[in-house]
Amino acid sequence: MNKEKSKKIFRPLILVLAILGIVLVVYINSGPKLAQINMEDSSNSKNSSYDLEDPNRIENGIHLRTGLKDTTGLMTVVNNCTSCHSAEIIMQNRMSKEGWASTIKWMQETQNLWDLGENEVVIINYLATNYPPTKKGRREVLKDINWYKLEEK
Numbered sequence: 001m002n003k004e005k006s007k008k009i010f011r012p013l014i015l016v017l018a019i020l021g022i023v024l025v026v027y028i029n030s031g032p033k034l035a036q037i038n039m040e041d042s043s044n045s046k047n048s049s050y051d052l053e054d055p056n057r058i059e060n061g062i063h064l065r066t067g068l069k070d071t072t073g074l075m076t077v078v079n080n081c082t083s084c085h086s087a088e089i090i091m092q093n094r095m096s097k098e099g100w101a102s103t104i105k106w107m108q109e110t111q112n113l114w115d116l117g118e119n120e121v122v123i124i125n126y127l128a129t130n131y132p133p134t135k136k137g138r139r140e141v142l143k144d145i146n147w148y149k150l151e152e153k
């Protein structure tokens, strides 16, 4: 093997080794740093306002995970009504007791909602109390207005 030939073979080899070496150095250097960042992240989340450890945290009367109001029957509703769809669909609908009862019946007949047993009363009471039909328009009708007379010229 003459000198020229061996150069042709070894140059690419050395290049590849050099690249591998650089990659290795970068990997080793960033490894511990990445681990540190992860550790910082997990310690931060313990202090954050959204506590992952308590999925049923209540803040300002609102069940944070679902957005439902915290009154009697909340957890019955959470447990029976939020597994197929979000609570959003509940809060967007406002109904009387009869309305909620027939929505539940409709879901039981067509959407595989299970028999709610004695929880049904609890759920309907909760829904009709917190999400009743909106009777008001965009604003209340004005009362006791002092109309002024337009002067005719």
Ligand code: HEC
Binding pocket: 077, 080, 081, 082, 083, 084, 085, 089, 090, 093, 103, 104, 107, 111, 112, 113, 114, 123, 127
């Ligand atoms: C077994 C699954 C399931 C469960 C549990 C369930 N639903 Fe539903 N519900 C559905 C499906 C499916 C729809 C239709 C969703 C759609 O149209 O995107 C629906 C729709 C609705 C709607 C909208 C009805 C409309 O007229 O558009 C309301 C309100 C509702 N559900 C309330 C509830 C309440 C309250 C409970 C608890 C008693 C509940 N859901 C539990 C499956 C379920």
